[in-house]
Amino acid sequence: MQYVSTRGRADALDFEGATLAGLASDGGLYLPERWPTFTAEDLSAMRGLSYVETAVRVILPFVGDSLSEDELRDLCTQAYGRFAHAAVTPLVQLDHGHWLLELFHGPTLAFKDVALQLLGLLFEKFLSRRETHLTIIGATSGDTGSAAIDAVAGRAGIDIFMLHPAGRVSDVQRRQMTTVLAPNVHNIAIEGSFDDAQALVKRAFNDPDFSSRYDLSAVNSINWARLVAQVVYYIYAGVRLGAPDRSVAFAVPTGNFGDVFAGYVASRMGLPIERLVVATNVNDILHRALSEGDYSQGTVVPTATPSMDIQVSSNFERLLFDLNGRDGAALAEQMKGFEQTRAMRLTNAQRDGAAALFSSARIDADGMSRAMRWAYDAAGQIIDPHSAIGLAAAHTAAVDPSVPMVTLATAHPAKFRDAVERATGVRPGLPSRTGDLFGREERYVTLPATFEAVTYYIAGHAVKRGS
Ligand SMILES: Cc1ncc(COP(=O)(O)O)c(C=O)c1O
């Protein structure tokens, strides 16, 4: 299997190459050259499988010659062995037609662990085959950072530089990153928003002078390997709720469009998905894009759902490419226009293609609090604010009531205990697997959100290519 760039100019790479590269050299994102598909029989045969076996079946068609089936099984067994629930991503029923898919049973309490536990092992495997020192640069609004740091802390041959927006992540999220004192972990609080951090990361990849000095890689969902691991739980949940004999719908709290794009991939692979409901907070660029065709960047408003405080959604580019006949040159022009004007209109093909599968909703602070209270009062579930945005959006969606609706519960409520307590009166406790989080020393630097400041800091701590 080869991977092609959404902007059409970078060389195609195999799975190992695309995983290590992260972002394509032409500024685009990698996608498989074609979508592997499952027949109805293939899907039916997955019904009784464990999470690990489901992961092996779903991911194997994407890895080509980069991993044997046994190697992949070994990595999945290690990755998902660290989850605190035997089902890895269990379904919890809320009412007769609505389920929560709990994705927060990994080591850092958010759905990012599902992909990043595997990605850390993939890096280790692929690095053992070559003489390379990887410099990972990432941006986080809270959860990717802690999950990525947990996945690579102390691993030989890797340094990780993680940028988070200073003061705009929860105290639990920040401490999960900054109390990891392994020498290969470098936390940078930047004086700006997540979008500023993400733009700095992309600029570092695209700067020929900087990127030629290091073997850069990415842990954000711009890295294809992140997304392929997330496709698994859509299929795992879907077949348990009756697919392929009946369709399923998913409501997905969305920021960078990675998680919900994994749902799109599951649909392209043959899972009968009736609807993917894209749930945003008031940072609603994706809701405006899907409902009006208007992808224009607003100013980021800080909310109680900080991980979704995003106004430029990296993975939307993957959808636009796939829906526009995979025309890399046209997409490169469209993205160049966006980068210059911070605004873009979707083409008719993109709008119509998206409307066939996606709907969207913008949920404000009241809607989020109401959903948290509903989950507690009606179903006895304490949910985190991000999952509540998904739940509220699911309640607004026009989906046939006979179709099971699954809301993705993307974080453990204890990560956002102040907001949960405000809405429900209940203050969730941290699970024991987080240990003595509030007793540990923190280490991070604070820098202005400028390319010069960030790259100067990285240059002072990273290992140069070939040294
Ligand atoms: C808890 C939580 N929910 C939802 C999201 C949004 O996911 P995505 O960026 O993949 O759309 C994030 C961050 O990405 C998150 O951390």
Ligand SMILES: N[C@@H](CCOP(=O)(O)O)C(=O)O
């Ligand atoms: N919400 C994310 C933002 C980065 O998204 P990613 O999925 O592209 O890594 C976070 O928690 O950091």
